[in-house]
Amino acid sequence: MVLIPFPKLVGAIGSPGITGDSVGEQVDSSRTNDRPVALVTGATRGIGRAIAIALAAQGFHVIVTGRTLDEGTGVNPATGHVLPGSLESTLTEIVTVGGSGRAIRHDVLDLDHATAPVDDVFAVEGRLDVLVNNAVYVGPGNDALFADNEPADIVRRVTGNLTAPLLLTRQFLNLVAEQEPDPRVGTRAWVVNITSDAGRRTPERLAGRGGWSLVYAATKAGFHRIADMVAHEYGHHGIRAVNVNPGLVATERVLDSGASVAWIAENGVRPFVIGEAVLRLLRDPLVGNGAYVHAQEYLREVMGDENYEQFVTRDPENRT
DSSP states (O other), X not given: OOOOOOOOOSSOOSOTXXXXXXXXXXXXXXXXXXXXXXXESSOSSHHHHHHHHHHHHTTOEEEEEXXXXXXXXXXXXXXXXXXXXXXXXXXXXXXXXXXXXXXXXXXXXXXXXXXXXXXXXXXXXXXXXXXXXXXXXXXXXTTSOGGGSOHHHHHHHHIIIIIHHHHHHHHHHHHGGGOOOOTTTSSSEEEEXXXXXXXXXXXXXXXXXXXXXXXXXXXHHHHHHHHHHHHHHHGGGTEEEEEEEOOSBOOHHHHHSOGGGHHHHHHOBOHHHHHHHHHHHXXXXXXXXXXXXXXXXXXXXXXXXXXXXXXXXXXXXXXX
């Protein structure tokens, strides 16, 4: 592959090593060897956690971000219940699978430090090979019809779901400009965006009755266009980007949220399935730059029906 020299962007936001409330405590900053580096946002639980663990198990040094540092302090805003999952426990699992990594506490609503995770990774690790944009705003209003949304909730959802990943991705493109490709990754860098059907189609049901809200759909539609446009503008510089739709996933928050998402809890796969799909597509030369990939359909295709069914029903703790 011939890589065209990457132009330096102007007006980069933030500075390397930025600190503040959005970064907070860091856990285990050791990088045990010269591994490729991945940053996974929103990795305290669910899909982000699963992707982080899958990457770590296959040799990546993984930096994870989220708001919940300590186990037992994360709360589901829909129920008020304490949710399992934290940066601390994700990092523990990363080490358990033989990986290395560290954790940065970060809130996608904190635009003053929107680029802090990427800045920090380049300051500490010196490179970043894979950026996984998974974090979203989790708060009230997602089950409401549009006219019932409070304006402040609309602004928060747009900020967390669209503005924050735009700014983070922009800074990533800026800082990756000087980076030589890691041959184990196969290109200069990857952007993996965890998208949703909400950004592509109209739901069969209304929000609060199994469907999604207009605001959520609008933010995910905008987010959905980042990957293919990054591929369009920077593919010739060795940047690969992909949209990954996880499909129905029975995350910790879904399992705790009751009747409004019961059909997802009953029919969704467990998060580790999505981690495996992301890991495989990063190594798959047949996945086009800027592609849209439905994680479950993709994994079924590459594994075959029988192996896929055995995989999705296995104990996620059994990694053989």
